[in-house]
Amino acid sequence: MAYWLVKSEPSVWSWDQQVAKGAKGEAWTGVRNYTARQNLVAMKKGDKAFYYHSNEGKEIVGIVEIIKEAYPDPTDKTEKFVCVDLKADKPLKNPVTMAAVKEEKKLAEMDLVKYSRLSVQKVTAEEWKLVCKMGGI
Template identity: 35%
Template sequence: MSFWLFKTEPGCFSFENLKNRPNMTEHWDGVRNFQARNFLRDQIKTGDLVLFYHSSIPEPGVVGLAEIVRDGYPDFTALDPNGEHFDPKASPANPIWFMVDVRYLKELPRMVTLAQIKNHPMLTNMPLVKRSRLSIQPVQQEEWQIILAMGGMDTP
């Protein structure tokens, strides 16, 4: 099992939106960064766990936990010419972009803010701290446990 951090703008898709989906599950579409795409396509697997991170808000941070319930598959939103994630270079034979399905697990008792993460001496090497723009990032097991503890949770 691997651990990940997925960023989303709550105005586009929030943790509450995920909770309210049928079976509390939704596909994670619209990723248009090749490094993040490679994670979705090649590394993220069913059973992996996700820190759900709200970005582009006054106080960004980790708000909850999700799990991967379907391995990477072609992102069909890239094929919709009327959609916001359309990519004219993508086709069914050459999908280019990938997505996974995620399921809501639980909300953290306390949000763990970006400022708290940046100020924790054991979290300074996280991609979130180093390359904050990448929307999908690996998380080390020790980092995962520290963030859960900071959020008031010992285990998922």
């Protein structure tokens, strides 16, 4: 299993909205960055991703599961970009803020710190375990 992090502004698509979609999940559309696109293509069914509220909150609030692998993004008129389907898995008991991630020396190389603008990121197994511990799960 691989681990990821996906970002969304809560005013655009929040954790609560993702949870409300239930087991059928929702397409993760609108990604228009080629590095993020490559990460979407690399995702496999069953992989897990942290759900990060960007701009407002700036914190990891939950975990989602990839339930459908990459397919053409229906919102992309250029037909160059893809999306995956995600379903909410579980919330973090304690949201992990960007400030907390930056304070943890073991997370200094995390993509969230190094590539803060990237909307779909890789997360190492070690980073995953540490952030889950910080989040109370």
